[in-house]
Amino acid sequence: MNDKQHTITAPVTVSGIGLHTGVVSNMTFKPAAINHGYKFQRIDLPGQPIVAADVENVVDLSRGTTIEQNGARVNTVEHTLAALVGLQIDNVLIELDGPEPPIMDGSSIEFVKALQSIGLQEQNALRNYFEIPKGLSYIDEARGVEIAALPLDDYRLTVMVDYNSPVLGSQHASITDINQFEKEIASCRTFVFLHELEMLYKQNLIKGGDLDNAIVIVDRVVQDDELTHLSALLKKQKVEVKKEGILNNTELRFKNEPARHKLLDLIGDLALIGRPIKGQILAARPGHAANIAFARKVKKMIHEASIKNVPTYDPKKKPVMDINQIAATLPHRYPFLLIDKIIHLDETTVTGVKNITMNEPFFQGHFPGNPVLPGVIQIEAMAQTGGILVLNTVENPDDYWTYFLGIDKCRFKRKVVPGDTIIFKCELLAPVKRGIAKMSGQAFVAGQLVMEAEMSASIVKKDA
Known part of the structure; x- marks a missing residue:
């Protein structure tokens, strides 16, 4: 699975009739910025309203998944979204001049071909995976439906269908690697x-x-x-x-093509969670209603996890910025360059990492025999992390200085000692105006909040 976010290199259009509406439409996939996600835009309607591909926007499940927002509706989105997930594309604007994506041949393969024809573009931000932390299940006893998710450092899906049909019988389909989607699942028709x-x-x-x-x-x-x-x-x-x-x-196209199509639908419906998933999904007799009900349960789990507001750090993954890139951005040097990695960076949020060792020079005089990371060092390291975020808001960041202006509501919750890895997260409280940035900051060790504060900084051109 990809570590970095991806979009497409250029717009690409597919055209055809909608399955349920019978309306011919043109659908154009367009590149989008980091953290944009999947959004549809009804360019045929006044104001060209945008509909986010979000499970909270689902309004109808009559033989397909329909979403609505801002007075605009988009029917049967699952095959389109499945193609994006299957190619690990994260950020796309989907312009549509009708009420429904083209059905094409009833599968996702024509969307896949179109997207591959113009190619993918890696973006300088890590994918925001949600890793299923514990078993989660949805059961509809009346319909004999059960969907479960289990923790796994990957994305695997298995579907079983049984319609009491002498033609179909019992079927199952699975993928153990999302890269199998194109060849094994994308061409399977409704x-x-x-x-x-x-x-x-x-x-x-x-x-x-x-x-x-x-x-x-x-x-x-x-x-x-x-x-x-x-x-x-x-x-x-x-x-x-x-x-x-x-x-x-x-x-x-496959002996078990119906089961494979149900897996395709499941992938597309789960895209409405809004984040790529790491986990194993097992589904018995799924349908759109069950898929969406399950997706809502996953999104609720994400919301509950976000309340804790704890960023995750995987040292095996390549950072957004390593120490050399940080040194090329910030003016600080030893012994005052205090962050080692940037692991997340977007328009409003940054996450940095500092590894604490006994070799830090301040431990010689700060509580000798009982080394504790000084609070002022934590604040400075957080400010440097925030400095990366502020410089990310301007073109040519090498032409600017950032200066610490103030700190408010600072609280130290726990001791930080040698051997700890401290993770700093800073988020803009409002857009940068007149060169002034206001941020909230938090510091975590082993998932526990150790420090928090609100900070302000100015960004000034070097020749000013």
Whole structure:
């Protein structure tokens, strides 16, 4: 799995009819900034409103996942989002001149091909993974649905389906590496049972449905007069049933293509959590309603974890800035360059790391025999971390100095001693105005808050 965030190198457009609305639309994927995430924009509506791909914006689950925000609705988003997740693309604006993404062939493969045709661009920020911390489950006993997530330092999914159908039987599908998505999952098409077709048409759905973009499964004997009726319904000269129970001449791309498509849907629906996941997902008989209910449970878990506000640090991962890059940005030098790594940096937040060793020069005179990291050193290290954030808000940061102006609400919670790794997190309290930045800062050791403060700083051009 990628460590860094990615977007695409250039805009790319796909066009086609929407599955349920039957409206032809053009959908353009456009590059987006760090931490932008997935957002749809209805450019056909007044004001061109934006709809964030967020589980809280889900408003309908009638045979697909529909989201709505700012008075704009986007139908059937799951196949589009699955393609983005499968390619590990983090930041994209999806412009749409209609109410629904094109269904294409009923899978995600045409989106994958389009995105790959223009290529991906690595961005200078780490992916904001949510690592499932403990077992989590969703159960719908009435429908026999169960979805569970388990802790895992990877993203793996397994789906089992059983429709009591003599044609399908029981099927399962899985991927153990998200890089398998393109070849194993992306081309698997949506499917529907023959007995559902009439009902879906009566519900004003699948207006764009066609034998070219869906698999129709026939699990019972069909008389000639019904085939004639289906021909008229599907606007086909003739339809027939193959011996294995698939309407017309549709060949399955995989023996378990329906199960693989359910896995595709699950990946797309879970994208609405808003962050890439690390965990093992196990799903029995999933559908959009269950997927979204489960996604809401995961998002609630994320919210509960965020209350603790503890950044995570994996020393195996490449930092956003190493010590040489920090030294090239800040004017400080030994013995007063006090941060070793920057592990997260975006427009409003920065996270830095300092490893505490007994070799620090101040330990010679500060509590000899009982070494404790001085509070003023913690504050200065936090200020240097914040300095990286402030310099990130201007072009040509080498042309600027940052000066510490003030500190407020400073509290020291616990001792910091040699052997500790202290993690500093600073966040802008408001946009930088007239060269003045105000930040909140926190320091953590082993997941425990050790210090917090609010700081202000000025940013001044060197030749001013």
